[in-house]
Amino acid sequence: MLPILLLFSFFLLLRGHYYPGGGFVGGLVASIAFVLHSFAHGTINTMKILGYKPLALIPLGLGIAALAMFAPVFFGYPVMTGLWFEEPIPVIGMLGSALFFDLGVYLVVIGVVLTILFTISLYTH
Amino acid sequence: MLFTLLSGLITSGLLIPFGKFFRTKWCAVLILLPLAIFCYLLQQIPLLANGGVRYEKYQWVPSLNINFDLRLDGLSMIFGLLISGIGTLIFLYASAYLKGHRYLDRFYAYLCLFMASMLGIVMSDNILLLFIFWELTSISSFFLIGFNNDNADSRKSALTALSITGLGGFFLLTGMILIGNIAGTFTISELIKSADLIKGHELYPLAIAMVFIGAFTKSAQFPFHFWLPGAMKAPTPVSAYLHSATMVKAGIFLLARFTPILGGTPAWSYTLMIFGGFTMIYAAVHALFRTDLKSILAYSTIAALGMLTCLIGLGTEAALIAAITFIVVHALYKATLFMTTGIIDHETGTRELTRLSGLRKVLLPVFIAGILAALSSAGMPLLFGFISKDLIYEATLHANQQLSIYLTLAAIITNVCLVAAGFMAGIKPFTGTLPEAYKKVHLPPAAMWMPPLILACLGLVFGLMPQLAGKQLITASLQTIHSGSDMVYLKLWHGFNTVLMLSLATLAIGTFVYLFNKADEKKMVLLKPFQAFSPQAFFGKLGDWFVDLSEWYTNIMHNGFLRSYLIKIILFAELLLAYELLVGGPIYIDYSKLSAISVYEAVNVFILMAAVILTVITSSRLTAVVGTSVIGYAICLMFVYYSAPDLAMTQFTIDTLTVVLFVFVLFNLPPFINQANNKVVIRDTVVALGFGIILSIIAIRVLQVPTDIAISKYYGDFAYTLAKGKNVVNVILVDFRGFDTMFEIVVLSIAALGVYSLIKLRLTSSEKE
Numbered sequence: 001m002l003p004i005l006l007l008f009s010f011f012l013l014l015r016g017h018y019y020p021g022g023g024f025v026g027g028l029v030a031s032i033a034f035v036l037h038s039f040a041h042g043t044i045n046t047m048k049i050l051g052y053k054p055l056a057l058i059p060l061g062l063g064i065a066a067l068a069m070f071a072p073v074f075f076g077y078p079v080m081t082g083l084w085f086e087e088p089i090p091v092i093g094m095l096g097s098a099l100f101f102d103l104g105v106y107l108v109v110i111g112v113v114l115t116i117l118f119t120i121s122l123y124t125h
Numbered sequence: 126m127l128f129t130l131l132s133g134l135i136t137s138g139l140l141i142p143f144g145k146f147f148r149t150k151w152c153a154v155l156i157l158l159p160l161a162i163f164c165y166l167l168q169q170i171p172l173l174a175n176g177g178v179r180y181e182k183y184q185w186v187p188s189l190n191i192n193f194d195l196r197l198d199g200l201s202m203i204f205g206l207l208i209s210g211i212g213t214l215i216f217l218y219a220s221a222y223l224k225g226h227r228y229l230d231r232f233y234a235y236l237c238l239f240m241a242s243m244l245g246i247v248m249s250d251n252i253l254l255l256f257i258f259w260e261l262t263s264i265s266s267f268f269l270i271g272f273n274n275d276n277a278d279s280r281k282s283a284l285t286a287l288s289i290t291g292l293g294g295f296f297l298l299t300g301m302i303l304i305g306n307i308a309g310t311f312t313i314s315e316l317i318k319s320a321d322l323i324k325g326h327e328l329y330p331l332a333i334a335m336v337f338i339g340a341f342t343k344s345a346q347f348p349f350h351f352w353l354p355g356a357m358k359a360p361t362p363v364s365a366y367l368h369s370a371t372m373v374k375a376g377i378f379l380l381a382r383f384t385p386i387l388g389g390t391p392a393w394s395y396t397l398m399i400f401g402g403f404t405m406i407y408a409a410v411h412a413l414f415r416t417d418l419k420s421i422l423a424y425s426t427i428a429a430l431g432m433l434t435c436l437i438g439l440g441t442e443a444a445l446i447a448a449i450t451f452i453v454v455h456a457l458y459k460a461t462l463f464m465t466t467g468i469i470d471h472e473t474g475t476r477e478l479t480r481l482s483g484l485r486k487v488l489l490p491v492f493i494a495g496i497l498a499a500l501s502s503a504g505m506p507l508l509f510g511f512i513s514k515d516l517i518y519e520a521t522l523h524a525n526q527q528l529s530i531y532l533t534l535a536a537i538i539t540n541v542c543l544v545a546a547g548f549m550a551g552i553k554p555f556t557g558t559l560p561e562a563y564k565k566v567h568l569p570p571a572a573m574w575m576p577p578l579i580l581a582c583l584g585l586v587f588g589l590m591p592q593l594a595g596k597q598l599i600t601a602s603l604q605t606i607h608s609g610s611d612m613v614y615l616k617l618w619h620g621f622n623t624v625l626m627l628s629l630a631t632l633a634i635g636t637f638v639y640l641f642n643k644a645d646e647k648k649m650v651l652l653k654p655f656q657a658f659s660p661q662a663f664f665g666k667l668g669d670w671f672v673d674l675s676e677w678y679t680n681i682m683h684n685g686f687l688r689s690y691l692i693k694i695i696l697f698a699e700l701l702l703a704y705e706l707l708v709g710g711p712i713y714i715d716y717s718k719l720s721a722i723s724v725y726e727a728v729n730v731f732i733l734m735a736a737v738i739l740t741v742i743t744s745s746r747l748t749a750v751v752g753t754s755v756i757g758y759a760i761c762l763m764f765v766y767y768s769a770p771d772l773a774m775t776q777f778t779i780d781t782l783t784v785v786l787f788v789f790v791l792f793n794l795p796p797f798i799n800q801a802n803n804k805v806v807i808r809d810t811v812v813a814l815g816f817g818i819i820l821s822i823i824a825i826r827v828l829q830v831p832t833d834i835a836i837s838k839y840y841g842d843f844a845y846t847l848a849k850g851k852n853v854v855n856v857i858l859v860d861f862r863g864f865d866t867m868f869e870i871v872v873l874s875i876a877a878l879g880v881y882s883l884i885k886l887r888l889t890s891s892e893k894e
Contacts, residue, residue, distance in 0.1 A: 012774075022771070028778035035785050055881060058874045069867055101866075108870040112877040113782060119881050120789045 002049075005033030013106050023102035027109025034114055043121050054118060057111030065104025126181045126195045126248060129162045129205075133241025137234040144230030152220050153572075155233050159212035159240060166205045173199055173601040180250065180314075190311045191257075194250035199601025203449065204247040204378055206598070207370040207456045212240045214576035218464055219362035221572035222471060232272060236366070239265035243371045247378055250313050252301045255382075259297065259343075259375065263290040266372050270359040282355035288668070289352040293342025297379075300335025303328055304386070316386045324390055333387050336379070337396060344376025344430045347404040351661035354423040361467030364419060368426045369460035374452060377433045381448070384606045388440055397438025398528075402535045405431030409542030413642050418466045418476040418550055422459065425502075425546040428539055429455045436520060439532065443523055445607050447516035449599050454501065454513040457584045461498035462550050464577035465491050469554055471573070472566045478549060483559030487566045490574045492555040497581035499551025501588070503544040503635060504628055508588040511628065514540065518624045537631055544635020545642055553639075692809070695816055702819050709826070726766060733759035750787040754780050 013026035038046035047053070136158055140147065147155060172179060183193035197205070216236065223229055242265060245258030264287070271283025305311040307326045308319040316323070323329060340346075345353040353373065357364055367373065380397065387393055405428045412424035429451070436448035468491050469484065470476045485492040497508070504514030517540075521532040568574065587594050682693070733756055740752030757780035764773035 025771070025774045025778060028775065028782065032778060032781055035782070055877070058877060062870065062874060065867060065870060069864075105866060105870055108874055112873045115877040116880045117782075117786060117789060119884050120786070 002033050002037045005036070006030055009033065009106075013102060023105030024109055026102075027106040028113065030106070030110050031113035031117075034110075035117060038118070038121070043118055047118065050114075054111050054114035057107045058115070061104045061107030061109075061111060063104070064107065065101050068100035068104060126179065126197055127183065127193070129165060129209075130195075130241050130245050130248065132158060132162070133237045133244065137237035137241070140230050140234035140237070144234065147230045147233060148227075152229055152233060153217075155237070156213060156216040156220070158237065159209045159216055162244070163206065163209035163213055166202060166209060169197060170202065170597055170601075173197070173202055173597070178314075178605070182250075185254075189253075190251075190305065191253045192251050192312075193254060194312055195248045196250035196314065197248060198605040199598065199603065200378070200381060200449075200605045201247040203453065203598050203602045204374070205244055207374075207453065208240060208243045208247070211366065211370040211456060211460050211580070212236075214460070214464075214579060215362050215366040217572050218365070218467070218576045219360075221570045222362050222467060223360060228272075232269075232360075235265050235268040235272070236363075239269060239366075239371070243375065246375055252305060252311050252313060252316070255313075255379075256294070256298050256301055259339075259379075260291075260294050262372055262375060263287060263294055263343075266290070266356075266367055269363045269367065270356045272360055272363065273358070276358070279358040282352070282358045286352040286356050289342050289349055289664070293339045293349070296335045296342075297339025300332050300339060303332040303335065307332070313382065313386070320386050323386060329387075329390075330392055333393055333396070336383060336387065337400075340376035340379045340434075341400065342376070343379070344373050344434065345404075345427050346376070346400050346431060346434055347407055348663075350404060350408065350427045351664070353427055354420055357417075357419040357423050361419070361463060361470060364422075365460050365463030365467065368423065369463060370456035373426065373430055374456070377430065377437070377448075377452065380434065380437045381445075381606050384437060384440065384445075385608065388437075394438045394440055398435050398532070401431045401434030401436075401438055402532070403431070404428070405435060405539040406535055407431075409539040409546070412546040413542055413549075413638070416478045418469065418478060418481075418554070419463075421478070421546050421550050422462055422466060425543055425550070426455075426459060428543055428546075429459070432517070432536070432539060435532070435535070436517065439520060439524055439528075441520060441524065442603070442607055443516070444520035445603055446599065447513065447520040449602050450513040450516050450594075453587075453594060453599075454509050454584070457580050457587075458498040458501040458510060458547070461494050461577040461580040461584070462502070462547070464573075464580075465495040465498070466550065468569055468573055468577070472569060473563055478553060480560070481554035481563075482557035483555070484563065484566065485555040486559050487563065488555070488568060488574075490568070490578055494574070494577040494581040495551040495555060497585055498577070499547040501581070501584040502547030502551070503632055504540065505632065507585070509584045509591070509594075511588060512591050514628050514631070515624050518627045522623060522627075533627070537627065540631045541635045541638060544632060545639040548636070548639040549642075692812060695812055699812070699815050699819055702823065703815075706819065706822055706826070723766075726763075729759055729762050729766075746791055747788075750784060750791070754784045757783070 009026040009028075009030035011026075012029060013023055034046055034050070037049065136155070169179065177198075179197040181195045183195075185191055185193045216233070219232065219236070223232060226232065239262060242258045242261035246255055246262065249255035249258060267283050267287040270286050271280050273279045301311075304316065304323060307323050307328060308316050310316060310319070323332070326332075342349045342352075353368065356367065359367070408424045408427035408431060412421050412428060415421045415424060433448050433451060433455075436444045436451070466476060468488065469481065472488065473481065473484070475481065501508040501510035504510045517536055518533065521536050522529055524532055736752045736755035736759065740749050740756065743749050743752065757776060761773050761776040761780065764770075764776060
């Protein structure tokens with residue numbers, strides 16, 4: 001289940017700009033994927049798959065979102081102006097700063113949800 | 126001009142990382158900063174001839190009318206010179222006084238910040254900018270007064286000073302906003318033009334009352350004077366700087382600055398004269414009862430400030446000349462006296478007047494400085510103080526008939542006491558026989574005794590050649606506050622007249638009082654019974670009440686129970702919404718516009734209601750959780766029916782996760798105990814029903830209000846053209862309202878960190894047990 005759900009969540013993230021989906025929902029779906037995995041294999045095994053603590057995803061996501069937010073400033077536009085590459089990239093489609101912002105949201109949501117759930121499940125039993 | 130302000134601010138910031146290099150003798154390098162500013166200002170003097178003003182304008186927050194508008198006119202110049210000039214000497218003095226102190230770098234950082242904010246006050250052309258610097262002086266002086274932060278007394282007096290001046294600042298801001306709104310501008314040069322408009326406005330009395338409270342708290346006027354003697358806990362260089370030329374003069378500066386805008390009305394004049402007059406007599410008499418050198422100086426400072434307030438209130442040309450001259454004179458001699466006191470304290474270890482005598486034999490240069498300053502404060506001929514005393518009497522004598530007697534009398538009483546107080550502080554410790562204990566006292570390094578000596582000699586130089594100061598500086602600053610003034614001629618000799626007689630009489634009586642007022646600790650006992658009525662006691666009580674009030678409020682509003690927070694929030698929302706609905710007018714339902722209810726929807730609603738009832742009446746937690754998730758999924762279906770796929774997806778995933786979360790948490794909770802009694806159940810039911818009803822009414826109301834489709838149309842139209850996205854909801858999230866999203870994810874992260882640290886923290890503390 002895990003790979004499929006993760007793929008689906010990523011798909012949701014990418015299509016967000018044109019069809020229902022986006023970083024927030026994508027992040028939630030990905031978290032559900034990990035939560036289901038932890039039900040099946042135990043939280044500690046899920047943590048092993050993740051490689052490191054979900055807490056680390058939060059600053060990473062925040063950083064990406066902030067970068068995407070302030071990137072236009074370096075090109076001389078106001079904060080949060082959408083920047084887009086000229087040519088669409090295969091598979092992903094149009095790539096722009098909004099997508100990176102969404103990616104940041106995606107990571108933060110996974111980080112937050114998993115941090116809360118795993119902390120509770122690991123430390124309160 | 127901008128650099129004069131920014132250099133101080135930047136230096137103080139840079140001292141945080143690089144401070145350790147300036148803890149040693151290298152701190153002397155910092156003296157160059159005020160010195161450079163002083164030289165720069167000196168250079169600018171010729172520009173100000175004939176009322177010239179230099180402006181510099183920088184945009185800052187134009188939408189709030191806060192701009193970095195600077196002006197350099199006569200008044201700013203005279204204050205700027207005092208601030209930077211005395212600042213230079215204080216920097217030098219402190220380098221020796223606090224030599225080897227652990228936090229010398231911090232001290233200089235605070236001092237730089239303070240100096241820069243003082244310069245900011247006097248150079249602002251925008252009253253809101255002025256206010257910002259005003260507050261900065263309060264904050265930086267808090268750090269300076271509480272510099273010996275391992276001493277409880279010191280912390281307390283710093284807090285007192287901050288609360289009093291902070292309170293005043295609050296009122297001042299109100300006053301400034303009032304004035305700015307009446308005149309429609311926040312620029313001082315434009316406010317002066319609309320002075321008549323402001324004076325004629327019905328809110329004028331309120332505005333000046335606010336400005337007065339601001340100025341009085343800063344300049345320690347009765348009944349806010351008591352923070353100043355308390356602030357004597359600061360290291361002496363701080364007292365010398367704050368209480369001679371800077372902090373306390375800020376209030377005086379404010380009054381002088383606003384004289385052309387608000388001054389000249391009876392309300393303005395009489396209030397200032399009454400408060401100033403009372404303060405000066407009250408404080409001057411108080412000074413005589415003290416035996417601590419710094420306390421004497423503190424009270425005589427308050428008296429001098431009262432005198433200045435009174436003179437500005439009088440507001441005639443003669444009075445304003447006297448005020449400006451007295452500002453300079455007072456700054457010169459008071460800084461000197463503070464510094465000599467500091468040296469005495471530093472070398473002998475005491476400031477008790479009863480124990481000090483005969484120090485002239487060991488501290489000769491300090492003695493010279495002290496005696497010059499004391500004589501200047503006494504108004505001895507040939508010294509600058511004499512000229513200012515003459516001007517004061519001239520101003521009070523030439524006030525209108527009834528006032529002149531009272532004012533002159535008040536001025537005489539104050540001056541007599543000030544003569545005595547000045548002698549007590551500047552001469553008494555040095556005369557008489559030298560006690561055995563102080564035989565070994567030796568002269569401190571030159572960096573300590575040079576600054577007071579320089580200032581004292583300046584008093585002599587200006588006394589001999591008053592035109593040096595009078596010709597340009599005092600004329601220029603007079604012209605800024607009193608338009609149409611001619612050149613000011615300060616003269617050493619006015620001829621035999623009433624003024625001279627008064628001056629000499631004051632000097633004689635003052636000397637007499639000094640000789641007969643023996644320093645004695647018993648005198649303080651006489652004042653004891655009045656302590657209970659003093660403003661200090663009153664404000665102390667006020668502070669206690671405030672603490673009680675906040676405790677009571679906190680206990681009610683923040684008792685730590687989630688249920689009590691929830692009920693308060695919901696009740697408040699109910700009241701607010703219900704009021705809005707009541708005001709909003711009648712409600713009706715237009716059945717013709719409603720679409721038909723399909724079978725799916727009806728079934729869905731039925732499931733939803735069943736789930737609600739189940740959740741409410743169940744006695745098992747798990748069932749309740751399942752019930753709420755059923756509600757969630759039912760709502761999710763509704764979103765699907767009404768074509769909101771994004772919402773549906775989010776709702777669905779959130780609900781799934783919530784159930785998981787609940788299940789995790791439920792493991793750790795005790796079995797379900799029904800703690801609520803009937804009363805609580807009924808209360809909760811009423812609140813919940815009320816909320817439901819109000820929301821339903823709002824929903825109906827939303828139907829009847831013609832939907833403003835402009836907003837959704839805007840997003841719909843521009844989502845693709847501006848942000849290149851076809852999914853409007855997502856485009857709103859990541860582009861149009863990107864900032865909101867950004868802050869939301871920040872909040873989410875904080876919540877996660879909170880949960881993480883709370884649970885981890887509790888675990889470690891239980892592990893310790």
